[in-house]
Amino acid sequence: MLSKSCIYGIQAAIYVAANASQEFVPISQIASELKISFHFLTKVLQQLTQARLMNSYRGPKGGVALAKPSTEVTLYDLIGAIDGTAIFTECMLGLPGCGIAEPCPAHEHWTKVRSELTVIARRLTLDSMAKKAGELNVRLTEEFRYAQTMFPAIRPLNGNH
Amino acid sequence: MLSKSCIYGIQAAIYVAANASQEFVPISQIASELKISFHFLTKVLQQLTQARLMNSYRGPKGGVALAKPSTEVTLYDLIGAIDGTAIFTECMLGLPGCGIAEPCPAHEHWTKVRSELTVIARRLTLDSMAKKAGELNVRLTEEFRYAQTMFPAIRPLNGNH
DNA sequence: CCTATTTTAGACAAAAGAGTCTGAAATCTG
DNA sequence: CAGATTTCAGACTCTTTTGTCTAAAATAGG
Ligand code: SF4
Ligand code: SF4
Numbered sequence: 001m002l003s004k005s006c007i008y009g010i011q012a013a014i015y016v017a018a019n020a021s022q023e024f025v026p027i028s029q030i031a032s033e034l035k036i037s038f039h040f041l042t043k044v045l046q047q048l049t050q051a052r053l054m055n056s057y058r059g060p061k062g063g064v065a066l067a068k069p070s071t072e073v074t075l076y077d078l079i080g081a082i083d084g085t086a087i088f089t090e091c092m093l094g095l096p097g098c099g100i101a102e103p104c105p106a107h108e109h110w111t112k113v114r115s116e117l118t119v120i121a122r123r124l125t126l127d128s129m130a131k132k133a134g135e136l137n138v139r140l141t142e143e144f145r146y147a148q149t150m151f152p153a154i155r156p157l158n159g160n161h
Numbered sequence: 162m163l164s165k166s167c168i169y170g171i172q173a174a175i176y177v178a179a180n181a182s183q184e185f186v187p188i189s190q191i192a193s194e195l196k197i198s199f200h201f202l203t204k205v206l207q208q209l210t211q212a213r214l215m216n217s218y219r220g221p222k223g224g225v226a227l228a229k230p231s232t233e234v235t236l237y238d239l240i241g242a243i244d245g246t247a248i249f250t251e252c253m254l255g256l257p258g259c260g261i262a263e264p265c266p267a268h269e270h271w272t273k274v275r276s277e278l279t280v281i282a283r284r285l286t287l288d289s290m291a292k293k294a295g296e297l298n299v300r301l302t303e304e305f306r307y308a309q310t311m312f313p314a315i316r317p318l319n320g321n322h
Numbered sequence: 323c324c325t326a327t328t329t330t331a332g333a334c335a336a337a338a339g340a341g342t343c344t345g346a347a348a349t350c351t352g
Numbered sequence: 353c354a355g356a357t358t359t360c361a362g363a364c365t366c367t368t369t370t371g372t373c374t375a376a377a378a379t380a381g382g
Contacts, residue, residue: 001162004370007254026328040371046330058329059379075267093168105175105290106236109281116277120270129267165340187358201341207360219359220349 006082008036009044013078016054017070017130024056024063044082051081070127079121088118167243169197170205174239177215178231178291185217185224205243212242231288240282249279 002010012030019025027045031038045064048054053073054064066073079087092110163171173191180186188206192199206225209215214234215225227234240248253271 001248001251002253011254024328028328037371039373042329043331043371049329056329057379058327058377060327061380062328062378064329087162090162092163093172105293106285109285113274113278113281117274120274124267124270132267185358189358198341200343203359204341204361210359217359218349219347219357221357222350223348223358225359 001087002079003083005040005044005047006079008034008041009048009082010075010078011036012041012045013048013053013066013073013126014129014133016064016066017073017126018133020066020070022063022065024061024065026063029063047082048078051077053077053081066126070130071125073126074122075124075126075129076118076121078126088114088121162248163240164244166201166205166208167240169195169202170209170243171236171239172197173202173206174209174214174227174234174287175290175294177225177227178234178287179294181227181231183224183226185222185226187224190224208243209239212238214238214242227287231291232286234287235283236285236287236290237279237282239287249275249282 011034015030015034016025027042028038030036030045031041034041045054045056049056049064049067052067055067056062056064076085076088079085092106172195176191176195177186188203189199191197191206192202195202206215206217210217210225210228213228216228217223217225237246237249240246253267
């Protein structure tokens with residue numbers, strides 16, 4: 001579905017949003033906490049800064065920061081900046097010029113899924129994801145849980161959802 | 162979303178379903194009509210026969226045929242046989258062991274899309290897709306339209322959908 | 323001004339996906 | 353049986369994605 005680059009970008013953006021207290025968050029910090037290759041993440045985040053979703057600053061005390069309030073950055077923006085918006089417009093069978101009087105056999109069903117995906121991606125903001133990430137037992141990566149690291153945790157419970 | 166292999170496999174399966182009159186359809190015929198590399202399609206269809214979704218027969222008059230009635234083969238089966246079922250079970254952020262008391266920040270929204278996708282894939286049969294493919298101006302690939310080739314067409318209209 | 327830190331830019335390597343090709347095995351036709 | 357056709361199996365190449373590494377530019381702080 002989403003490329004590795006895109007997944008890393010989303011995770012990092014959530015991390016940055018949750019660390020709003022820090023002016024600029026160094027990429028090295030994000031990479032090590034989220035267990036992502038530093039150099040690879042660097043390239044991904046460059047895409048986000050080039051897309052004006054993030055600002056970057058060099059030198060000591062440098063790093064990356066959101067260019068807009070986290071309430072104004074959506075999942076759609078992030079995916080669009082890294083993987084492109086094809087996933088929201090493209091066809092199941094990947095045919096060019098689709099949906100315009102030349103439907104493939106799965107069209108009507110596929111567009112239903114696709115539009116729901118689009119609505120959700122447009123609605124989900126970094127802010128709301130970061131808040132979720134702050135809840136107990138909600139994780140950002142395989143190992144990294146905000147509840148236990150960022151907000152040195154209270155109760156190491158197993159909440160089910 | 163879907164790999165090229167998977168897309169080719171689905172297109173070919175629809176083609177075979179629509180050609181139910183032919184006992185075995187040679188892969189060369191499918192490949193040339195659908196403009197897919199013959200050798201590549203051969204490997205994809207081998208996956209479908211190994212998954213028992215198709216039967217194959219060698220020699221002159223050989224080819225591939227559906228192993229079951231086209232009403233009993235779903236999009237889910239095809240995708241599962243080629244790309245695997247990960248797309249129906251996996252997470253947006255691709256984390257292992259997900260959805261079990263360890264949700265990522267997008268979980269509740271993502272599962273909604275995912276389950277709708279699953280329902281649709283399970284419901285969509287080769288039969289219904291092949292029937293759609295038989296309708297005018299519904300195409301299977303960029304160039305191949307059933308209405309104009311298989312059922313040498315009546316009215317070359319632009320229907321919109 | 324000097325050094326340490328950090329992003330930027332781009333080369334490079336490894337792995338996975340997509341596509342090509344060859345030879346062998348099975349099967350039909352004559 | 354001989355020859356043509358077709359799937360099967362696997363090697364091989366090309367491209368894209370993923371990941372690693374190095375050097376340069378910017379900046380803070382002493
Ligand atoms: S007809 Fe619809 S579902 Fe099919 S390939 Fe085009 S846009 Fe996608
Ligand atoms: S928590 Fe849900 S959406 Fe997030 S990675 Fe896991 S299954 Fe996917």
